[in-house]
Amino acid sequence: MSMVLSNNTIGVYIHVPYCIRKCRYCDFVSFERPPEEGYFAELAEDIKAAENASVNGIEHYVDTLFFGGGTPSLASRAQLETVLGSVRGSFEMADGAEVSIEVNPETVTKQKAADLKELGFTRVSMGVQSFDDAVLKAIGRIHSAERARQAFKILRGAGFDNINLDLMFGLPRQSADGAPGVQDLGIWQETLDEAIDLGPEHISFYSLQLEEDTPLWAAYRNGAVRLPSWEENRAMYHHAVAKLREKGYNHYEVSNAAKPGFECRHNLRYWSMQPYLGFGISAHSFMPVFSEDGRFAGGYRGEADWSKADPFDGLQKESLTDLKGDFIFTQLRLIRGLDTGFYRQLFGTDLAEEFADPLEKLASEGFITVSDGRVVLTPYGLDNTNPVMQELLYALL
Numbered sequence: 001m002s003m004v005l006s007n008n009t010i011g012v013y014i015h016v017p018y019c020i021r022k023c024r025y026c027d028f029v030s031f032e033r034p035p036e037e038g039y040f041a042e043l044a045e046d047i048k049a050a051e052n053a054s055v056n057g058i059e060h061y062v063d064t065l066f067f068g069g070g071t072p073s074l075a076s077r078a079q080l081e082t083v084l085g086s087v088r089g090s091f092e093m094a095d096g097a098e099v100s101i102e103v104n105p106e107t108v109t110k111q112k113a114a115d116l117k118e119l120g121f122t123r124v125s126m127g128v129q130s131f132d133d134a135v136l137k138a139i140g141r142i143h144s145a146e147r148a149r150q151a152f153k154i155l156r157g158a159g160f161d162n163i164n165l166d167l168m169f170g171l172p173r174q175s176a177d178g179a180p181g182v183q184d185l186g187i188w189q190e191t192l193d194e195a196i197d198l199g200p201e202h203i204s205f206y207s208l209q210l211e212e213d214t215p216l217w218a219a220y221r222n223g224a225v226r227l228p229s230w231e232e233n234r235a236m237y238h239h240a241v242a243k244l245r246e247k248g249y250n251h252y253e254v255s256n257a258a259k260p261g262f263e264c265r266h267n268l269r270y271w272s273m274q275p276y277l278g279f280g281i282s283a284h285s286f287m288p289v290f291s292e293d294g295r296f297a298g299g300y301r302g303e304a305d306w307s308k309a310d311p312f313d314g315l316q317k318e319s320l321t322d323l324k325g326d327f328i329f330t331q332l333r334l335i336r337g338l339d340t341g342f343y344r345q346l347f348g349t350d351l352a353e354e355f356a357d358p359l360e361k362l363a364s365e366g367f368i369t370v371s372d373g374r375v376v377l378t379p380y381g382l383d384n385t386n387p388v389m390q391e392l393l394y395a396l397l
């Protein structure tokens with residue numbers, strides 16, 4: 001079945017750029033200071049300004065709302081209330097909307113969990129990364145493994161029945177000390193097992209990306225830190241995929257698995273070309289523009305300036321070629337693969353014909369399979385997404 005692009009629902013992303021202390025691998029926009037009142041007041045104003053300006057004259061229902069960071073759980077109840085009130089006052093909320101917030105275990109108290117529940121959050125995403133204290137210390141996390149365990153229980157106790165745990169692999173200490181090529185998955189296996197034993201509805205498992213100019217990058221460069229090899233990294237990934245599937249999780253995106261029905265609807269928007277509005281520092285929006293026949297005619301992507309009469313004015317305009325590139329880049333991340341029927345619906349052309357040569361080449365090299373209207377990454381393709389994307393995107397030039 002092809003996907004239907006819903007043009008009257010919208011996602012809203014709120015960026016809360018404050019953290020207690022920077023993690024050693026982090027290059028997200030976040031500041032080591034307490035959340036500032038003025039920032040939340042501005043968010044509320046921007047959201048109000050978006051009410052009229054945003055959305056092509058179509059009435060939109062917010063069906064996913066996501067507070068990300070930074071550490072949104074550092075915000076006070078009143079600060080969160082200000083922003084939530086503004087969203088609810090400016091947009092209709094769809095019935096059963098998914099309302100998510102990212103939390104750091106160190107910030108989770110009984111009171112905080114009760115506040116989040118009362119404020120109407122339906123989903124909590126907790127950054128755990130590892131259940132090994134030495135690993136947590138090596139990557140500069142502020143919490144211990146025990147604190148993460150407690151926080152999970154507190155959230156459950158407060159009634160949250162949709163919890164994600166973020167885990168990371170490819171971290172310092174996850175390979176056997178100093179020995180090259182060792183397939184010592186022990187620490188990662190234990191973290192994964194412990195996460196699964198807690199029984200969250202959703203688990204994200206991302207490989208560490210060593211970002212330039214972070215303390216971890218510097219430590220790696222000067223030899224103070226050793227990271228797992230590519231083979232070790234892939235062994236950790238394959239182990240996670242197999243284990244999560246064995247335990248009843250649906251591996252639905254390269255780095256995400258969920259119990260059936262608990263896939264993150266907000267993130268699925270990003271991977272399915274659905275519109276969303278971003279508020280706060282470095283928060284991006286995506287607004288497709290449709291032609292009269294309901295197909296994509298173009299779009300806007302980037303950091304909107306909500307103080308302007310036309311907030312998208314000055315944003316990068318997306319051509320159809322850009323949008324096709326986005327489509328390939330995002331849809332291929334889904335394990336069910338890229339939907340050619342959806343592509344035809346959006347662009348009015350046949351992807352299999354348009355990309356016949358690269359698709360044939362990639363299939364013959366074992367990166368993808370093409371069948372039943374879907375282009376799907378093979379396990380080999382999942383380990384090598386960059387060459388696949390490059391080959392397909394090159395065909396757009």
Ligand code: SF4
Nearest residue numbers: 019022023026069070
């Ligand atoms: S808590 Fe998240 S946003 Fe904050 S420093 Fe750590 S990784 Fe970065």
